[in-house]
Amino acid sequence: xxxxxxxxxxxxxxxxxxxxxxxxxxxxxxxxxxxxxxxxxxxxxxxxxxxxxxxxxxxxxxxxxxxxxxxxxxxxxxxxxxxxxxxxxxxxxxxxxxxxxxxxxxxxxxxxxxxxxxxxxxxxxxxxxxxxxxxxxxxxxxxxxxxxxxxxxxxxxxxxxxxxxxxxxxxxxxxxxxxxxxxxxxxxxxxxxxxxxxxxxxxxxxxxxxxxxxxxxxxxxxxxxxxxxxxxxxxxxxxxxxxxxxxxxxxxxxxxxxxxxxxxxxxxxxxxxxxxxxxxxxxxxxxxxxxxxxxxxxxxxx
Amino acid sequence: xxxxxxxxxxxxxxxxxxxxxxxxxxxxxxxxxxxxxxxxxxxxxxxxxxxxxxxxxxxxxxxxxxxxxxxxxxxxxxxxxxxxxxxxxxxxxxxxxxxxxxxxxxxxxxxxxxxxxxxxxxxxxxxxxxxxxxxxxxxxxxxxxxxxxxxxxxxxxxxxxxxxxxxxxxxxxxxxxxxxxxxxxxxxxxxxxxxxxxxxxxxxxxxxxxxxxxxxxxxxxxxxxxxxxxxxxxxxxxxxxxxxxxxxxxxxxxxxxxxxxxxxxxxxxxxxxxxxxxxxxxxxxxxxxxxxxxxxxxxxxxxxxxxxxxxxxxxxxxxxxxxxxxxxxxxxxxxxxxxxxxxxxxxxxxxxxxxxxxxxxxxxxxxxxxxxxxxxxxxxxxxxxxxxxxxxxxxxxxxxxxxxxxxxxxxxxxxxxxxxxxxxxxxxxxxxxxxxxxxxxxxxxxxxxxxxxxxxxxxxxxxxxxxxxxxxxxxxxxxxxxxxxxxxxxxxxxxxxxxxxxxxxxxxxxxxxxxxxxxxxxxxxxxxxxxxxxxxxxxxxxxxxxxxxxxxxxxxxxxxxxxxxxxxxxxxxxxxxxxxxxxxxxxxxxxxx
Ligand SMILES: Cc1ncc(C[n+]2csc(CCOP(=O)(O)OP(=O)(O)O)c2C)c(N)n1
Ligand code: SF4
Ligand SMILES: [Mg+2]
Numbered sequence: 001x002x003x004x005x006x007x008x009x010x011x012x013x014x015x016x017x018x019x020x021x022x023x024x025x026x027x028x029x030x031x032x033x034x035x036x037x038x039x040x041x042x043x044x045x046x047x048x049x050x051x052x053x054x055x056x057x058x059x060x061x062x063x064x065x066x067x068x069x070x071x072x073x074x075x076x077x078x079x080x081x082x083x084x085x086x087x088x089x090x091x092x093x094x095x096x097x098x099x100x101x102x103x104x105x106x107x108x109x110x111x112x113x114x115x116x117x118x119x120x121x122x123x124x125x126x127x128x129x130x131x132x133x134x135x136x137x138x139x140x141x142x143x144x145x146x147x148x149x150x151x152x153x154x155x156x157x158x159x160x161x162x163x164x165x166x167x168x169x170x171x172x173x174x175x176x177x178x179x180x181x182x183x184x185x186x187x188x189x190x191x192x193x194x195x196x197x198x199x200x201x202x203x204x205x206x207x208x209x210x211x212x213x214x215x216x217x218x219x220x221x222x223x224x225x226x227x228x229x230x231x232x233x234x235x236x237x238x239x240x241x242x243x244x245x246x247x248x249x250x251x252x253x254x255x256x257x258x259x260x261x262x263x264x265x266x267x268x269x270x271x272x273x274x275x276x277x278x279x280x281x282x283x284x285x286x287x288x289x290x291x292x293x294x295x296x297x298x299x300x301x302x
Numbered sequence: 303x304x305x306x307x308x309x310x311x312x313x314x315x316x317x318x319x320x321x322x323x324x325x326x327x328x329x330x331x332x333x334x335x336x337x338x339x340x341x342x343x344x345x346x347x348x349x350x351x352x353x354x355x356x357x358x359x360x361x362x363x364x365x366x367x368x369x370x371x372x373x374x375x376x377x378x379x380x381x382x383x384x385x386x387x388x389x390x391x392x393x394x395x396x397x398x399x400x401x402x403x404x405x406x407x408x409x410x411x412x413x414x415x416x417x418x419x420x421x422x423x424x425x426x427x428x429x430x431x432x433x434x435x436x437x438x439x440x441x442x443x444x445x446x447x448x449x450x451x452x453x454x455x456x457x458x459x460x461x462x463x464x465x466x467x468x469x470x471x472x473x474x475x476x477x478x479x480x481x482x483x484x485x486x487x488x489x490x491x492x493x494x495x496x497x498x499x500x501x502x503x504x505x506x507x508x509x510x511x512x513x514x515x516x517x518x519x520x521x522x523x524x525x526x527x528x529x530x531x532x533x534x535x536x537x538x539x540x541x542x543x544x545x546x547x548x549x550x551x552x553x554x555x556x557x558x559x560x561x562x563x564x565x566x567x568x569x570x571x572x573x574x575x576x577x578x579x580x581x582x583x584x585x586x587x588x589x590x591x592x593x594x595x596x597x598x599x600x601x602x603x604x605x606x607x608x609x610x611x612x613x614x615x616x617x618x619x620x621x622x623x624x625x626x627x628x629x630x631x632x633x634x635x636x637x638x639x640x641x642x643x644x645x646x647x648x649x650x651x652x653x654x655x656x657x658x659x660x661x662x663x664x665x666x667x668x669x670x671x672x673x674x675x676x677x678x679x680x681x682x683x684x685x686x687x688x689x690x691x692x693x694x695x696x697x698x699x700x701x702x703x704x705x706x707x708x709x710x711x712x713x714x715x716x717x718x719x720x721x722x723x724x725x726x727x728x729x730x731x732x733x734x735x736x737x738x739x740x741x742x743x744x745x746x747x748x749x750x751x752x753x754x755x756x757x758x759x760x761x762x763x764x765x766x767x768x769x770x771x772x773x774x775x776x777x778x779x780x781x782x783x784x785x786x787x788x789x790x791x792x793x794x795x796x797x798x799x800x801x802x803x804x805x806x807x808x809x810x811x812x813x814x815x816x817x818x819x820x821x822x823x824x825x826x827x828x829x830x831x832x833x834x835x836x837x838x839x840x841x842x843x844x845x846x847x848x849x850x851x852x853x854x855x856x857x858x859x860x861x862x863x864x865x866x867x868x869x870x871x872x873x874x875x876x877x878x879x880x881x882x883x884x885x886x887x888x889x890x891x892x893x894x895x
Contacts, residue, residue, distance in 0.1 A: 089562025
């Protein structure tokens, strides 16, 4: 158990990925893409020197949403699809926390789609890591909003006929200010993107290609390994949303990973919130009504 | 000086867009400033223009609880109002109307028709709303009030619109006053002066203010009638009071965001109506499982589904009791009226914080949108705040377990961000140290232990809130049992029944969970005849009471037409039940809207 390391008030001077190892060992299937995501986040947080107790990891429900249990930080393992809504409230109430939201494609783009749209446009300072395996893993293999046309699953034994959702173009259209794609098979590159995302002030999405080795044989590591191309090599301007969308639509021989779009300097919701303007986080403003406030609201009734 | 003699009701009827609210507010405010007790009920429709709106304002020199039974003055802003309501007017009443446009029809004998030649009195003003102001002037004379009182109110109300508007309004109001003085007979009892000016509020104001007084700093909402007033109050006062107010994408987001903020340690709440509450229910279960305290207000309206958005009902009792799957601890409270709603909020927050459970408030349109006066000295905006076992600072080196199985079942709650208290909260079943039981292995003994730990928290709940008691005479012919918003109307009906020689007392139930079963059983065992009064079709409270106590009432009074009970509905129903005519009375709503 790693929390002992912080007890007694003396914070560890240098953090290692091990300091972010959670209480439970992952029970993901051997080879599951989500291991790479966990490793990458542990490495990112250690390298950035963020203390575990100042991080809050929030997830929904799914294989990928079990993440907070495996990561040493404060955590909330919430309801299927609701991670962003819960995380937004937690962040607004204490914006000193680094809030990282973790979950799956079904969780975030399907059942949680409405929150995805609106949390992005509000530009709440959250880092959203979606482990996109194009399938519902935990419920043993049904199509998800990102499953490819023709994909055969238990709920589509004759092949899916639905057009998949593109998380990146959706996020850009929704107003997200940092939009990236990572690949769990390249944790080092993923970790680089994560660090930028965490550093970014505002809503950041990293859609992470994170294969489900048990239920999605179409999109496994061999599929991705030969297609994944780093955007860094494509000479892409991340302030150009149109170019970002075009690159994000590419899903053939080439699938790009890296930062597609970033808008810097956009105000976050916390920055615009009037009650946070002069005080610290809301949690530190929990005072009862003052005499002046009390008489003001009573006088308004007279 | 309370003589208990003055009991005056004015109704203003017209279409949406005819500006009923302004004369309504002016009348209510003038009366409240005189220290008269006001109770107003607005029967309206879910449209912005047209339709029929009927605002009833009752003013008394004694405590006023419901909008009463009778009208003294009817102000018709359109023909429709005249046609619908004239036959409610009995001898001694007055009907004010614009005689240029409205044809009065034939009233009952003794009704004074007070037609106002609006065009003549206003030099043909084209302002559509001018008839309201003229009528207010006439109202002053009829009520024996000095014109200067209206003049002052008018000047205040229109001040922001500039001198020209102010003068125009004052001058047409004076014309109305003058015309009335020359042509109409004032009411025999002029509006008296009460002890001191009273405050005026709606139930939604009271719920919001109660939250603010309780220390709420995070409020989220998705607009839904009749709960939207809470959002509006919060939004208006947010900056002054340091409350963060967020309008979300739906009620699912509202409830989840509120729980997120509450988990960070901020007192958080939300309000909605039944449909929105349905969307919140999965999250309410999450608050139960994660042991995060937060308050969810359901302002009931007539259902099911979209139902009757602007009408009242007590139809969501079982929805609150059954909100969310599984077996978990919650508090459900149904305040009686606005002041009680205000006081309930800090009380409920203290409970939910101490027990780390969700709290549900059942208000309804009658309370929430009803306007009433309150003695400002009774509104305690500095209540005691008890946040329970909350760890807000890093402490020694003891190993922290979020769900430690303590004797009380309550585990000290550390806020995220503290050193040395890292933990997970989860909707999956978990052990004392937040390890997911469902992930690791399924362990029936651990599961049982955690279920029992959470359940222990509320073993003592009944003793934490006041138990119900009989109000009124000990040895009564009938005991009326009500819950929530029927409180006021039952209180008004009892003296009326007494006048007819029927002794009735009242057992009002506010705390639904915990239900003080033993107390209720004891109290009702002495009742000669128990009648349960509720604003729904199926007798939701009657069924709940029976399921919890085995008590079957002797009779029932129910109403489910969208309108609240008036005192005479209760009176007549009790009489017919005592006469053995029926066991279930469903009073007929006379004032059709
Ligand atoms: C309201 C609700 N509906 C359905 C479920 C069942 N459920 C759990 S996880 C899941 C899908 C998970 O898919 P995804 O989010 O892609 O996560 P993955 O397991 O693939 O990582 C579903 C449908 C649930 N827990 N709650
Ligand atoms: S089912 Fe798929 S997503 Fe779930 S743990 Fe196994 S490999 Fe990973
Ligand atoms: Mg998935």
